Amino acid sequence: MKWITAYVRPHRLDDIRQALALVGISGLTVIETLGTGKPGWVEVYRGAEYHRDVEPMCSVELMIADELSDQVIEAICNIARTGKSGDGKILVRELQEIHRIRTGEQGSGAL
Numbered sequence: 001m002k003w004i005t006a007y008v009r010p011h012r013l014d015d016i017r018q019a020l021a022l023v024g025i026s027g028l029t030v031i032e033t034l035g036t037g038k039p040g041w042v043e044v045y046r047g048a049e050y051h052r053d054v055e056p057m058c059s060v061e062l063m064i065a066d067e068l069s070d071q072v073i074e075a076i077c078n079i080a081r082t083g084k085s086g087d088g089k090i091l092v093r094e095l096q097e098i099h100r101i102r103t104g105e106q107g108s109g110a111l
Contacts, residue, residue: 001095001108002069006060007035007088008080013058019075023068027111031059038085055086063095063111 008016013030020028034054043050064072073090081087100110 001063001098001111002066003063003093003095004061004069004072004076005091005093006076006080007033007057007090008060008076009082009086009088010056010058012080013060015079016060016076019079020062020072023071023075025062025064025068025072028060028062031061033057033059037089057088063098065108065111 006016010032017028020026033056035057036054039053043052060076062072069092073092076090097106098108098110099106103110
């Protein structure tokens with residue numbers, strides 16, 4: 001089992017959810033967050049300079065069976081990639097145990 005966390009741009013979220021549904025993934029957690037991969041930068045809005053050091057991101061977390069991980073990663077990358085700095089990152093971790101609280105199921109049956 002894998003625990004995947006993808007940090008993506010918020011405006012890509014709906015498309016990512018649709019792509020994951022095509023792979024067969026319906027359960028996920030979305031967290032609004034702020035992040036940066038580079039030092040602060042300056043933006044100009046209506047003639048005024050603003051110093052920014054973080055930008056809005058979404059953290060998408062899902063727990064999946066091992067055999068779906070390549071499809072899920074590819075789906076997220078294809079949708080989230082703009083080719084510009086700030087597209088995000090995907091973290092993949094091994095999930096040792098999972099327990100469904102409501103039914104007491106364990107392992108892949110609890111996914």
